[in-house]
Amino acid sequence: MLGANDGTISVASLVVGIAASGAPKNSILLTGVAGLVAGAMSMAAGEYVSVQSQADTELADIEREKQELADDPENELSELTSIYVSRGLDEPLARQVAEKLMSDDALLAHARDELGITETLRARPVQAAFASAISFVIGAIVPIITVLLAPAALVTEISSVIALLTLAGLGATAAYAGGAPVAKGAIRVAFWGALAMGLTAGVGKFFGAVV
Secondary structure (H helix, E strand, O other), rough: HHHHHHHHHHHHHHHHHHHHHOOOOOHHHHHHHHHHHHHHHHHHHHHHHHHHOOOOOHHHHHHHHHHHHHHHHHHHHHHHHHHHHHHOOOOHHHHHHHHHHHHHHHHHHHHHHHOOOEEEEEEOOOHHHHHHHHHHHHHHHHHHHHHHHHHHHHOOHHHHHHHHHHHHHHHHHHHHHHHOOOHHHHHHHHHHHHHHHHHHHHHHHHHHHOO
């Protein structure tokens, strides 16, 4: 939802700003497409770098844990036992569970229960980058389709309305999914979208008049 919100707000603001400057429809459309490509790549790159840093940290933690298991397995057993005790097991049972898990795969047990790293939740940079780019494109395609279908004389007005409706829908959906008030979520996202488009339209109008 966040990526789709970004896509709609960013590209709709570009479209509205260029349209307010008095640019022809083909220039507005080109700006929207360029904004979609640039935004999607920016989102993908940013997400990749962020998640790759997390993956590097996880790998370093696992390597350190592997070394600690080799250097002092008894202390690592005690650490794992204390973790299970803190989760409600009594000391003898906790130690028995820790010994059993460490006999099967000590590194896996410590990665999961001490470091909080599991195969399901491990950082995946490429997957995260792809998902971020796709979500941005889904949101950004709305103002671009609007420009294609709207009459040239009404691109600014129609793009603004469709973008606001889309943002309100996305905000409401995100709020509903998170168990928050739907109306508040819709209004919040629509407000910031309207502000972004209003400011961009003002810039486009001003510089369009100057040029």
